Amino acid sequence: MGKGKAGVTSAAGTAPEKKTTSKTPGGSEKAFRTELLRQMLLIRRFEEKSAQMYGLRKIGGFCHLYIGQEAVAVGAVAALDLKDDYVLTAYRDHGHALACGMDPKAMMAELYGRQAGCSRGKGGSMHMFDVDKHMLGGNGIVGAHIPVATGVALKIKYKKENGVVLCFFGDGAIHQGSFHESLNLAKIWNLPIVYICENNQYGMGTDFRRVSSVTDFSKMGLSYDIPGSQMDGMDVLKVHAAVKEAADRARKEHQPSFIEAVTYRYKGHSMSDPATYRTKEELGEYKSQDPILILKAQMLKSKQLNNEEFDKIDAGCKRIGNEAVQFAEDSPQPAIEMLYEDVVV
Amino acid sequence: MPVIAFRQALKDAMDEEMARDQNVILMGEEVAQYNGAYKVSQGLLDKYGPERIIDTPITEEGFTGVGIGAALVGLRPIVEWMTVNFSAQAFDQVLNNAAKMLYMSGGQLKVPIVFRGPNGPAEYLASQHSQSFQAFYSHIPGIKVVAPSTPHDAKGMLKSAIRDDNPVIFLEGEMMYAWKGEVPDEEYLIPLGKAEVKRTGEEVTLISFSRSMQMVLEAAEVLEKEGYSAEVLDLRSLRPLDEEAVFASVVKTNRCVIIDNDWPMASFGSYLGWLISKNCFDSLDAPVELVAMEDVPMPYNHTLELAVQPSMEKIVTAAKRVMYV
Ligand SMILES: Cc1ncc(C[n+]2csc(CCOP(=O)(O)OP(=O)(O)O)c2C)c(N)n1
Numbered sequence: 001m002g003k004g005k006a007g008v009t010s011a012a013g014t015a016p017e018k019k020t021t022s023k024t025p026g027g028s029e030k031a032f033r034t035e036l037l038r039q040m041l042l043i044r045r046f047e048e049k050s051a052q053m054y055g056l057r058k059i060g061g062f063c064h065l066y067i068g069q070e071a072v073a074v075g076a077v078a079a080l081d082l083k084d085d086y087v088l089t090a091y092r093d094h095g096h097a098l099a100c101g102m103d104p105k106a107m108m109a110e111l112y113g114r115q116a117g118c119s120r121g122k123g124g125s126m127h128m129f130d131v132d133k134h135m136l137g138g139n140g141i142v143g144a145h146i147p148v149a150t151g152v153a154l155k156i157k158y159k160k161e162n163g164v165v166l167c168f169f170g171d172g173a174i175h176q177g178s179f180h181e182s183l184n185l186a187k188i189w190n191l192p193i194v195y196i197c198e199n200n201q202y203g204m205g206t207d208f209r210r211v212s213s214v215t216d217f218s219k220m221g222l223s224y225d226i227p228g229s230q231m232d233g234m235d236v237l238k239v240h241a242a243v244k245e246a247a248d249r250a251r252k253e254h255q256p257s258f259i260e261a262v263t264y265r266y267k268g269h270s271m272s273d274p275a276t277y278r279t280k281e282e283l284g285e286y287k288s289q290d291p292i293l294i295l296k297a298q299m300l301k302s303k304q305l306n307n308e309e310f311d312k313i314d315a316g317c318k319r320i321g322n323e324a325v326q327f328a329e330d331s332p333q334p335a336i337e338m339l340y341e342d343v344v345v
Numbered sequence: 346m347p348v349i350a351f352r353q354a355l356k357d358a359m360d361e362e363m364a365r366d367q368n369v370i371l372m373g374e375e376v377a378q379y380n381g382a383y384k385v386s387q388g389l390l391d392k393y394g395p396e397r398i399i400d401t402p403i404t405e406e407g408f409t410g411v412g413i414g415a416a417l418v419g420l421r422p423i424v425e426w427m428t429v430n431f432s433a434q435a436f437d438q439v440l441n442n443a444a445k446m447l448y449m450s451g452g453q454l455k456v457p458i459v460f461r462g463p464n465g466p467a468e469y470l471a472s473q474h475s476q477s478f479q480a481f482y483s484h485i486p487g488i489k490v491v492a493p494s495t496p497h498d499a500k501g502m503l504k505s506a507i508r509d510d511n512p513v514i515f516l517e518g519e520m521m522y523a524w525k526g527e528v529p530d531e532e533y534l535i536p537l538g539k540a541e542v543k544r545t546g547e548e549v550t551l552i553s554f555s556r557s558m559q560m561v562l563e564a565a566e567v568l569e570k571e572g573y574s575a576e577v578l579d580l581r582s583l584r585p586l587d588e589e590a591v592f593a594s595v596v597k598t599n600r601c602v603i604i605d606n607d608w609p610m611a612s613f614g615s616y617l618g619w620l621i622s623k624n625c626f627d628s629l630d631a632p633v634e635l636v637a638m639e640d641v642p643m644p645y646n647h648t649l650e651l652a653v654q655p656s657m658e659k660i661v662t663a664a665k666r667v668m669y670v
């Protein structure tokens with residue numbers, strides 16, 4: 001993977017520099033919050049562009065949008081230093097990829113299936129990878145990446161490194177055996193990993209309450225003696241604080257943690273799902289606690305932001321989305337010879 | 346005769362069998378309230394209620410095994426795998442429980458269960474969601490594996506599968522659910538293990554099953570326009586395999602192309618090729634050809650993913666190769 005990677009990254013142009021720690025020395029609270037806001041807006045605008053291009057049939061197959069859940073990936077990844085830390089997630093991965101600082105151009109090219117895509121057009125929406133940024137996918141099989149993430153934590157412990165792994169997955173994935181087996185392993189081996197269940201209330205058309213024995217998933221963590229809590233996943237600062245605490249525990253004590261971030265996806269499960277299984281009122285209720293609006297209101301109130309500044313950031317994110325589309329449009333189709341590349345090394 | 350879609354034929358088969366036998370239940374992800382991820386179980390929850398049409402969590406190993414347990418003691422579950430790709434999570438249950446109970450118990454325990462869902466590639470779904478499982482499953486003694494290609498066959502074979510006292514893997518195709526075909530109003534059953542000649546011909550036999558049948562029939566037409574007569578055999582059932590029908594056709598035409606949309610190595614198609622070579626050696630005028638998937642995981646890019654799979658053109662080329670034209 002690393003071999004093809006360097007070429008792809010340079011072909012894709014320079015990604016916007018990402019601030020990887022919450023407390024950059026001398027960095028102000030205002031700058032930190034502005035960055036969280038910018039990242040959430042970038043995800044929102046990128047996803048809107050993805051939906052638009054899907055509608056124009058530039059993108060095909062399963063495409064799962066992250067709109068509504070931005071606070072989880074952004075707040076959580078902001079607690080990391082991706083030089084040492086790692087991120088693994090499922091197929092609803094655009095938000096995590098952007099939060100890890102992946103290049104929106106290479107991502108849009110991937111959605112288009114083009115050669116300059118981050119996975120060279122072979123992965124598509126569900127399989128965003130950037131090994132340099134320690135973003136290890138992008139997995140399409142529900143629950144299948146949870147043991148893999150646990151294995152990444154094993155390496156950190158084995159090499160006596162300082163890192164921590166964030167493993168994101170949905171409320172649907174939490175019943176898979178892979179989750180339960182992984183938690184037990186992480187606990188008995190004291191692995192530095194934070195399991196983050198993004199409870200957006202639905203696994204496809206299924207309300208999580210219909211298929212779960214508990215409605216507070218942190219009980220599942222506790223049953224493996226792994227500390228954790230259920231928390232508001234719409235407030236990016238709260239997510240950040242919780243993940244930071246858990247990541248510190250992982251680093252200092254080599255202890256796994258579990259966090260259930262309660263959130264909501266505004267769109268259907270994938271582009272083909274009209275989401276008729278939920279009410280307009282329910283959707284409206286969550287849209288009124290929109291993660292971007294919450295942070296914006298907090299910052300306006302504390303005078304860390306004014307409306308012109310917000311509009312400027314938003315315009316910048318829209319521009320990045322447009323440039324990503326242009327880049328994807330211009331980038332060539334993968335050559336047919338690429339079929340047999342990267343099957344084995 | 347009424348013309349209905351493949352998905353409707355499957356639904357009608359389940360509906361008729363559920364009406365006939367209280368022991369038949371359906372379970373899987375999104376089968377009830379959502380009416381199936383591909384709408385195959387449309388309306389069944391309303392008709393039979395949540396005791397018989399059961400939504401499960403995303404726990405393939407769990408609900409596949411639960412289905413097997415229920416089958417051991419008299420129920421006749423239909424387990425829907427949202428796609429057969431996800432049955433990899435449940436593979437152990439099929440391999441070590443469903444396929445072994447009859448044998449290990451010295452004939453005491455039967456496992457009357459159907460596992461069904463879309464198999465093989467659709468479009469733009471990349472490596473993890475575009476896999477063919479016919480080789481994995483047809484490898485296993487103790488189960489039956491069927492893969493019909495028309496709504497008519499799908500209905501008659503699903504009804505037989507539900508009544509069968511063995512575990513049956515019933516392979517469908519996402520791209521096939523909207524295919525239309527004639528299905529009679531009257532009840533009928535199609536036995537498992539019987540192939541069908543879909544088109545008679547003299548100079549080459551094209552053998553396939555499931556979704557590939559459509560392009561195989563197109564290829565036969567193209568060949569006819571060019572003056573070559575191809576016989577087309579739809580296996581419909583991979584295990585048990587209708588060897589007699591296969592050999593009869595090959596002995597007649599003396600040439601054979603197998604089309605199997607799966608990786609070539611250790612595949613169902615490669616096994617069939619060996620079987621034909623061994624049993625029809627004296628009749629063959631050319632080595633048996635296999636049109637398979639390229640030996641790579643499925644890429645997302647659409648041009649590449651089409652290049653990976655069998656196509657009408659590839660089939661025509663292979664047929665000409667065995668005819669030396
Ligand atoms: C093992 C497996 N089973 C089924 C699927 C089909 N599937 C894809 S997403 C999904 C729902 C997952 O829901 P959740 O974990 O809550 O994640 P969300 O989509 O809400 O982000 C299902 C059933 C799959 N990809 N993998």
Ligand SMILES: [Mg+2]
Pocket residue numbers: 170171172198199200201202203204
């Ligand atoms: Mg969910």
